[in-house]
Amino acid sequence: MSLEKLKLSKQLVTAMTDAGYISATEIQAKTMSRILGGQDIIAVGPDGAGKTTNYVLGVLMRLKYSTDEAPKVLILVPSKEKALEVIAEFEKLNKNRNLRIIGLYGTGGTEQDVLDLVDGVDIVVGLPTRARAIYLKLGLNMSKLQMFIVDDAEVIVKQGMQLPVCELARSAGKCQHLIFTTVVHEKLNNMIDQFLNFPTTLEVEDLGESKANTHELLLYPVPNFKTKINLLNLLLRDDEVFDKVVVFVNTRLTAQKLGKSLHSAKPGVVSVLNPLFFDEDGFDHIEDFKETPEARVLIVANEGSSSLDLSGIPFLFHFEVPEKKETFLSRIVKSNDEEVVAITFSTDMELVEVKKIEQSIGKKLTVMELPEDLVIDKVTKSTGIDKSRIVKEKNDGPQGGGAYHEKKESNSKDYNYGIGQKAKMTMKKKHS
Structure with missing residues (x-):
């Protein structure tokens, strides 16, 4: 889509062209008209x-020069590096040298x-904690705010900065919100x-142009760590299918x-690869695990572990999503004709890493339904506004709701069998 169709000023189109x-x-094509129209939006998209x-373009289009001392735009970001990146983007695209921008990301007084x-x-660009601290000292005037923007919102949540974001948003009064x-x-x-x-929630996906040749990839969205343990115990009951399994943790x-x-009769x-203590069941080398018939499950820590020879292991579990996507990719990209099923457990906080993977x-992991007999560990949830109040762009589209949401049509499955049956079919195919 051409820049002119964004309905930007000629000055901004020129600035964009000059910036490359x-x-x-x-x-930008999906959201710009709504931003310029003053609507509240949640924009979902991958890095890059x-x-x-x-939103820098949206701010520059909507913000009118004035001599007011109070800020008209507050942008909350998760780190100093991100704040500097946002300020640099404003400086690159802003031709109005009278526009005043301040960053709040210090750690001292x-x-x-x-x-x-x-x-x-x-315009104020800052960390939620820093902006809130200055607001509480009556140093940040929110009375004239026109736009309240939260960037990298999932990172802010992961860092536990929800409270200052909410306090600042409620203090801002009536203004446009962009997430x-x-x-x-x-x-x-x-x-x-x-x-x-x-x-209005607007989402774009960019899975890349090329698709990697990978093993079969399954994803179980789970609410928390204890439920992950319950799920792994439940799946591993089928010792006929899961006769050799490697489970990766961080x-x-x-x-x-x-x-x-993990339960075992x-x-x-x-066993654990390179256990912390000498009295724990474990192996120093993965080859010893492969050659020991009674050893079914080997737990491997990503921490400090070198590349492993996983040949002959039909099932790989990522109990935790690796912090570096390269660690995951090195295990799931096919290097031979072996049939391998790679199963990933992901909480809400790990979905960002899943998206990067x-x-x-260049493709999505197959999302699996949780088994009906799985015991889900209950976690006390904070009370919020009814989710039904969130309006999606399309009324007949999937509704949000964390790990437990209706699947998009492209991700939905038309079968209703469990991992045991699916795995048996895979194994049968392998030995046929």
Whole structure:
């Protein structure tokens, strides 16, 4: 889509062209008219989709020069690095040198920030915790705010900064709210439901042009760590199917904890690779695990582990999504004709990593329904606004709701059998 169709001013189109932007991204094409129209939106898109440039353009279009000392725009970001990136984008695209921008991301005293704000400002870019601290000292005037923007909202939630975001949003009064995120999940909804009414959710996906040749990839969305343990125990009951399994976790401490949490009627069935303590069941080398008939489940920590020879292992479980996507990719990309099923457990907080993996391999993981007899660990949830109040772009589309949401048609499955049956079919295919 051409830049002219975004209905930007000629000055901004020129600035975009000078900055090297040739055309509008999909998320800019979908959201710009709503931003310029003053609507509240939740924009969902992967890294590199152009979300930051999107709202910078919207702010520059909507913001009118004035001599008011109070800021008209507040942009909340999760880190100092992100704040500097946003400020740099404004400086690149803004031709109005009278526009005043201040960053609030320091860790020391707030006196200088307060003095800078008193001198007058149009746009404030800051961390939620820092902005809230200055607001509580009466240094941040929210009375003239026109736009309240949260960027990288999923990271802000992951870092536990929901409270300052909500307090600042409620203090802002009536203004336009723009939320930009990579994923939408329950904890994010719990935050934005406290100050958003009837937003429009707009989502774009960019899975890349090329598809990687991978093993079969299955995804189980689960609410928490304890439910992951319950699910793994439930699936591993079928020892006929899961005769050799490697389970990956992120740390050796988690490996130790998981090893003690998995049920087994026979000793030696569950073991840990390079255990923390000498008296734990474990192996120093994966080849020893492969050659030991009674050993069915090997727990491996990503932490400090070198590349492993996984040949001959038909089932790989990622109990935790690796922090680096390259770690995951190195295990699931096909290097031979072996039939392998790679099963991933993901909480809401890990969905960001899952999205990055899907973007890298050019396809989505197959989402599996949780077994009916799974015991789901209950977690106390904060009370928020009824999710039915959130208005989607299409009334007949899927409704949000974290890990437990209706699947898009492209992701829905037309079968209703469990992992045991699916795995048996895979194994049967393997040995046929």
